Amino acid sequence: MVSAAAVGGMRVVAGDAAVIRESWEVPERFSVLFDRYSREIHRYAARRLGADAVALADDVTAETFLVAFRKRGRYDLRREDARPWLYGIAANLIAKHRRTETRRLRALARVTGPDGEAFEERSVARIDARELQPRLAAALAGLKARERELFLLVAWAELSYEDAAVALGIPVGTVRSRLSRTRAKIRRALGESR
Amino acid sequence: MNEIELFREARPEAAPYSAEAMAEARRRLERRATPRSVRRRRAGFAAGGALLAAGAASVALVVAVPGGPERGRLAAAHEGADPVVTLAGAAPMSATQVLGRAARAGDELAPRPGQYVKVVSQTMFSAESNDGDTGRQGRYLYRTDRVIWRPVRAGSPDVLKITHLPPKAYPGWPVPRAAFADKGTDWVHLQYCRNADLGTDYTALSRLPADVRGMRAHLYAAPGDGSPDTRAWERAGDLLRETYLPRAQRAALFRAIATIPGVDAVGGAQDAARRTGLGVGRVDRGIRKDLIFDRRTYALLGEREVVVDAAQAKAPVGSLIGSTAQLSVTVTDTVPRVERPRDDRC
Numbered sequence: 001m002v003s004a005a006a007v008g009g010m011r012v013v014a015g016d017a018a019v020i021r022e023s024w025e026v027p028e029r030f031s032v033l034f035d036r037y038s039r040e041i042h043r044y045a046a047r048r049l050g051a052d053a054v055a056l057a058d059d060v061t062a063e064t065f066l067v068a069f070r071k072r073g074r075y076d077l078r079r080e081d082a083r084p085w086l087y088g089i090a091a092n093l094i095a096k097h098r099r100t101e102t103r104r105l106r107a108l109a110r111v112t113g114p115d116g117e118a119f120e121e122r123s124v125a126r127i128d129a130r131e132l133q134p135r136l137a138a139a140l141a142g143l144k145a146r147e148r149e150l151f152l153l154v155a156w157a158e159l160s161y162e163d164a165a166v167a168l169g170i171p172v173g174t175v176r177s178r179l180s181r182t183r184a185k186i187r188r189a190l191g192e193s194r
Numbered sequence: 195m196n197e198i199e200l201f202r203e204a205r206p207e208a209a210p211y212s213a214e215a216m217a218e219a220r221r222r223l224e225r226r227a228t229p230r231s232v233r234r235r236r237a238g239f240a241a242g243g244a245l246l247a248a249g250a251a252s253v254a255l256v257v258a259v260p261g262g263p264e265r266g267r268l269a270a271a272h273e274g275a276d277p278v279v280t281l282a283g284a285a286p287m288s289a290t291q292v293l294g295r296a297a298r299a300g301d302e303l304a305p306r307p308g309q310y311v312k313v314v315s316q317t318m319f320s321a322e323s324n325d326g327d328t329g330r331q332g333r334y335l336y337r338t339d340r341v342i343w344r345p346v347r348a349g350s351p352d353v354l355k356i357t358h359l360p361p362k363a364y365p366g367w368p369v370p371r372a373a374f375a376d377k378g379t380d381w382v383h384l385q386y387c388r389n390a391d392l393g394t395d396y397t398a399l400s401r402l403p404a405d406v407r408g409m410r411a412h413l414y415a416a417p418g419d420g421s422p423d424t425r426a427w428e429r430a431g432d433l434l435r436e437t438y439l440p441r442a443q444r445a446a447l448f449r450a451i452a453t454i455p456g457v458d459a460v461g462g463a464q465d466a467a468r469r470t471g472l473g474v475g476r477v478d479r480g481i482r483k484d485l486i487f488d489r490r491t492y493a494l495l496g497e498r499e500v501v502v503d504a505a506q507a508k509a510p511v512g513s514l515i516g517s518t519a520q521l522s523v524t525v526t527d528t529v530p531r532v533e534r535p536r537d538d539r540c
Contacts, residue, residue: 027226027227028224028227030227031227034219034220038220042208044208046208047206047208051206061215062223065223066223066226069227070226074383133204136201151198151201154198155197155198155201156205182197183197186197186201187197190197
């Protein structure tokens with residue numbers, strides 16, 4: 001196995017598409033992508049699945065790169081940036097843990113109590129540091145899975161609409177309309193919780 | 195502030211990626227990636243995989259194994275194959291004679307631009323693996339069924355359907371866990387996998403020298419490891435594997451192979467489909483590598499690798515460590531469209 005440093009040193013300029021193309025003949029090259037993006041993918045998975053489910057985020061990250069490796073032969077080499085592709089794979093894997101995610105969002109949402117009355121301030125503040133704010137968690141919990149998936153790829157992973165379209169395999173027009181519906185839904189949910 | 199910005203601002207802190215989890219994930223990826231690379235080095239089959247049809251009646255050269263549904267029977271034959279073989283005695287004729295007859299055998303498929311050469315084959319090759327945890331090296335024999343569609347003119351991708359069969363033990367080595375990583379059937383696009391200097395699409399092969407001297411020079415111009423003779427032999431295999439050569443180039447190639455020092459013939463060489471033919475090959479680093487030809491039609495049936503030097507090959511003499519069968523080479527007008535499954539956006 002060529003070390004990441006050595007690879008980086010030799011081929012500083014190789015973009016993602018070039019690395020994937022090389023990995024068709026020299027599979028070890030694929031680990032360059034892992035070194036580039038595993039932290040980022042893990043960050044996204046950890047945010048989605050929550051602070052108390054790090055092991056799941058670890059699994060999702062490892063699995064994302066194994067799946068990507070297996071499918072590298074089908075990668076569209078015109079796409080220089082591999083992140084949307086990787087996020088798409090990760091999003092699929094996270095979707096398998098949908099129940100974990102919604103359970104967590106509902107638990108966080110409950111911190112405010114059903115009547116909107118906040119819990120003891122200290123406990124809310126403590127949760128704030130590592131977790132999602134209760135009212136935002138409630139809004140997310142109220143979304144359909146595919147709405148949440150797209151919304152968080154844009155809001156948390158900071159993918160452009162075009163990249164999100166690649167990640168989810170949907171037309172960019174669908175990204176726009178779905179996002180606009182989702183934002184309206186969130187607006188309503190936040191309005192109600194105020 | 196819109197909803198996207200609001201949520202971005204309030205993004206929860208992500209739990210850190212522990213160094214141990216990251217290292218483990220990377221090791222898992224390396225374990226997946228390493229065996230293939232070794233396969234490629236050892237046999238040149240990983241990218242290409244199978245064999246060519248040199249031979250006779252190349253149009254729908256379906257080499258039927260008698261009786262039963264072909265696929266199931268071939269698989270069964272493979273399961274039952276004993277990986278230890280005895281090198282049979284002298285062939286009834288010399289390598290030059292066998293290759294000369296192979297050069298005269300076969301029809302002209304004459305595929306046209308826009309068409310595809312479809313090759314069905316079965317392969318077994320040795321692979322090495324490295325266990326990321328223990329650093330221990332493993333060896334095993336990996337087996338696949340392959341169907342490849344190759345455009346007559348390079349440009350559009352090759353489509354490869356590869357079905358992973360259960361691995362076998364490399365003689366004297368336990369089968370490592372990594373050997374079971376490949377499962378099921380994969381559809382793969384191979385678009386840029388070919389070396390530019392060695393295109394093996396039909397159009398590129400048609401442009402190769404059609405005379406023995408020119409073809410021999412082409413073989414000896416091959417880059418790579420090993421002696422010039424070894425490289426020439428390996429390149430010959432690359433030209434034959436999962437390709438269709440026009441008759442003129444095919445004839446030149448077989449006659450050129452006969453000029454590589456050390457090439458001789460043996461009888462009783464069996465391919466992966468258990469068809470017995472005449473072996474033409476040479477010994478390289480403790481392993482005898484043969485092309486196997488049909489005894490009557492002189493069509494190329496497959497390839498075989500057998501250990502002849504235990505120390506060099508790290509396996510007992512007589513171990514079968516490579517075995518392929520080319521089951522058919524045909525020309526098709528269409529290629530399966532490799533659909534992306536709905537949930538597969540990769």
